Amino acid sequence: MSMDGRIRRLAETDRPPVDFVLDGRDCRALVGDTVLTAVLCNAKTLRQAEFGPEGRAGFCLMGACQDCWMWQENGPRLRTCSTPIAPGMRLMSAPPGDWP
C-alpha cells in the first residue's frame, strides 16, 4: 500500500504537531485534525472493505455512513470522521489477529 497521503492540506497549517502510530509506523498530524484527516495525510486508505477487495477512506464525513471506522491497538474502534486525533493513538487499518 502506498505511504503517500490521499489528502492535501490547503489551509490552517500553523497548528502544533501531534504524533501517532498507524499500523506500527510513526506518523504526524496537527492538533485539531480528525483521526480521518490525520490518517489520510499519511495513507491512501483507512481500512480494507469487509465484503470487497477495495480499500475504504470514508464517504460522508458527517457520521452518517459509518464507512470510516478504524481499529486501535488498545481500546474501542473509532469513527474517524468524528474523533479528534490524540497524541500517542495507536491506530490499525485491519482488526487485530485474534479477532474472531
Next chain:
Amino acid sequence: MSERVVIVGAGPAGIRAAEVLTQAGLRPTVVDEGMRCGGQIYRRPPEGFTRTAEKLYGFEAEKAQALHASFGRMLAEERLAYCPQSSVLSVAENGLQVLTAAGLHHLAFDRLIIATGATERVAPVEGWESAGVYGLGAMQIALKSQGVALGRRIVLAGSGPLLTLVAAQLLDAGADVATVLDTSSLATQMRGLPLMLARPGLVARGMAMRARLGRRYLAGVRLDRIETSRDGVEAIAWSHRGTSHRTKCDAVGLGWHLRSETQLAGLAGADFRYDDTFAQWLPQADSMGRAGDRLYLAGDGLRLLGADGAQITGRLAASACLKDMGLPFPDMRADLRRMQRLDRFAAGLSRAFPWPAEAVRRLPDEAVVCRCESVTAGALREAVDAGASEANRAKSLSRVGMGRCQGRYCQLAGAEIVAARAGLAVAAVRRLRDQAPVRPAPIGALSSALDPTPAKSPSDVAS
C-alpha cells in the same frame, strides 16, 4: 413543573427552535452529534482554527455567525441544556436513547422537536465503493472544518446547487478541480428556472459561480464508471454528446442534492408519503411542523429547503410547541408567507437538477448498490426475481439497506432498481421501515443499559 422539551440537532433549525423556546422562558435540552453547534452547512472548525467566517462561509458568513452567536448566548446564559457529541439511537415511549462517550443514557421528554437535517443524496456509479469517492458534502466538510482537499486531482459529479458551490469553494481554496460533470442538461435546468426565480438573488449568485468554473463545467453528462485500483480512484469515465471521455483523478465527489434524514422521525411515529417533487419519502406534518402527538419536525429533515428554510421551520415548530402547551407564542404569519417563496424555489431546484432515476435503473449488474456490504445491482435484481418487489422484503433477501449506514446511502437507488425490475412505480416499492439503533452502538453500552444497577441520576436509568 414546566414540560420538558428536547430538540435533536443543533443546526439552523434546532438553534432557531431553541431560541423561540428560551424566549418564552423554557429551558430546552439540545442533543447534537457535532463537537460544536452549527450543523453541516454552518459547520464550525475545531477550536484553534483561524480562517475568518468570510473565508469559511462566503456570502453566508453573517447568517452563520448570527446562528453561532445566538446559540453561544443561550449557552452562556444557561438558558438551555446542551449535549454535544451525543448520538440519539432510538426514540422510545417519552424518551430518547442517547449514546455519548460515557455510555448510553435515557433522556425523558414531554415534547420532541426533531431537526436532524439531511445527508447527501447519492446515486451509485460503478466503482463508487472505492477509496477516494466521497459525497459532495464531504468535500465541503473537509474543506470547511479541516482545511483539506480530499484528493490531489478532484472530479465533482452529480447535480444540484452544491455541485457548483463546492467546485467554486475548492477552487478558491487552491484545490485542483479537474472537471465538474452535471448529469442535468441545460434544457432541463432551464425548465426549473421560472420557479427558481422566486429567489432571484440566489439564482444570480449561482450563475456567477457557474461562470467562474468556465470550461471545467459540463451539463448533460452521463457517468459511465469510476476506474479504481487497490489504492482507490484512478479515473472517471463519462460521456457527453455521444463521445466517451476519461478524466484521470484520485478523488470523486458525488451528489444529487439532498436526502432528508428521517429515521428518528419515523421511530417517533411520523407518517410518510412519497414526494414526487423531491423524489423521496418525506414525513407528513402540518404547516407548523406538527407530525404527531407532541412531535414536531423542522429543517431539512422535514422539507429540503436549505438553511434559510430550516431557520424558519425551526421557529415554526417551536412556536407550535408553545401553542400546544398553552403558552404565549410568537406571531408566525410572516414566516409562513416566506415559506411559500422558499417552497417555489425548492420545487424549481428539484426540476432543474433531478434525481437520475433512469441512470440508476440502468446500472450494470456488477455495480455495487450497497457500499456497506458490497451488494451489487445484480444481487438485488435476483432478489426481485425471487419475489421481493417490496423494499423491506428486498432488503431481507439481498441485504441492500441492512448495512451499518442503515440504508441511508442505498435505499433510494435500491428502490429504483427494485421498481424497474418489478415493473412498478418507485412509490409502490414502499419505504424501508426505520430500525433502532439508528447509529452503531458498542455492545458494551447496550448491555450496561440493561444492567439494573442505577446509573448516575434517576433520569439516566433506561426504562
